[in-house]
Amino acid sequence: MTSAYILIAAILILGGLIAALGDRLGSKVGKKKLRLGNLRPKQTAIVVTVLTGTLIAASTLSILFTFSKSLREGIFELDEILKQLRIAQADLEQVGREKQEVSQELKTAKQQQNKAQQRLLSINQNFKKAQQQLGSVSNQAKKLRQDIETLLKERESLLQRKTELDGQISQLQAQIRDRDQELTKGQQKITDQNRILQQRQTRLQALENRLNALEKQQSQLQTEIDQRDDQIAQLDQAINQKDLVLKNRESKLQELESQLSYLQREVQVLEQYYQTYQELRERKIAIVRGQVLSLGAVRIVSSKAVLQVVDELLRRANESALEALGKTDAKGKERIVKITKAQVDQLVEQLKDGRDYVVRIISAGNYVQGEKEVRVFADVVLNQKIFSEDETIAAVSIDSSNMTEENIQQRLDLLLAATQFRARRAGVVGNIQVEDGRLKTVIDFIEQSSKFEEGLDEIKAISAEDTYTIGPLKIRLLGIKNGEVMFGT
Secondary structure, three states: HHHHHHHHHHHHHHHHHHEEEEEEHHHHHHHOOOOOOOOOOHHHHHHHHHHHHHHHHHHHHHHHHHHHHHHHHHOHHHHHHHHHHHHHHHHHHHHHHHHHHHHHHHHHHHHHHHHHHHHHHHHHHHHHHHHHHHHHHHHHHHHHHHHHHHHHHHHHHHHHHHHHHHHHHHHHHHOOOOOOHHHHHHHHHHHHHHHHHHHHHHHHHHHHHHHHHHHHHHHHHHHHHHHHHHHHHOOOHHHHHHHHHHHHHHHHHHHHHHHHHHHHHHHHHHHHHHHHHHHHHHHOOEOOOOOOEEEEEEOOOOHHHHHHHHHHHHHHHHHHHHHHHHEEEOOOOOOOOOOOOHHHHHHHHHHHHOEEEEEEEEOOEEEEEEOEEEEEEEEEEEEEEEEEOOEEEEEEEOHHHHHHHHHHHHHHHHHHHHHHHEEEEHHOOEEEEOOOOHHHHHHHHHHHHOOOOOOEEEEEEEEOOOOEEOOEEEEEEEEEEEOEEEOOO
């Protein structure tokens, strides 16, 4: 604001000086009656005055354009700025329309989902009703079958009765003269029985027709049930797809929970390691159980070189043991590392296949300074790729409201512990370091994280390069905000 006032004051002062100079110059030209070309003195004075006014305007514009970039851009680039503004407004309107379309599609999808759920409920209700009707029809069919069986039994009984009556008629015909009245009664009885039998046959036929009708109705109901089963199967398929998406999300949640549990267990392991370290420090133990005395990646091409490789690893382990036990004077002379012949034979046999291996010579117990013998054993694992470049190894969340260096360092310590735990669990036996291994790299990352005003969502540790079993594992630290990398080591 001060520069603007100074610029305005300078323009006013310069304009006044040039105006006074032009007036004085015009007056002198008028008094001396000077001429320009064929112009009269008065016209010459007018020309000088006009040129002076033009000089005032030109100097004013020059000063404004020189010291005011916004004015210069506003005059010469105004059309381009307005064009970009119209393009931005058109893009904004397009985005608004697309947002409305997406909202409408989302609303339509929700309505379709509600309709599908209502339709599924209706189909389930109809299916239950159909099952009830089917049960009722089945009960009626069962009852009709029982009636048919009863009528068939009665028919057989009547047929037997008719046979007996026919025999009686033959006997009555032999005695027709003596027993006319009995014959008449017998014929009347046979007629009555035939009539009853005919009525029962008619009833049996009606029952059979009714049974056929019920069977047709049952078939129709079964067809309708099959159709509804198909619809239910389609809905079940859609539900299964939704369930699959839900299971994937649950699986991801379980994976995150597993990572959290791993981190918690790693913290416990680190606490145990710290306690063990304190105890060992109090006891002044020089070599602890499980300590790696020598490490090497080997690949045997010739079977004759196996023993040389094993001897070299044991020699390096012996030097490390002598140095740890404080026997620097005897380095290279005294052989204190002991390993059984069976273990050596097994190691040689395993290395003969020509594959890439990582061999570690490990202490079998705790040894204090002055020990004359250190028992060791060999551990052999394949030297294979464990992590690819840029592969995420571990991540921890960050509280954006509490971004002090101390809190960031605590979260970073937890991240490094989780990284070490996962690396050891995956099979990395070599060193684990941040990028170039310098402490300054970690300190710079902590300072950068604490000064990041927008706040971070999480800190992620990724592999800086392809890492094999032999190591070392070089990790790169990344600060993440809204899923994007803001900075890193």
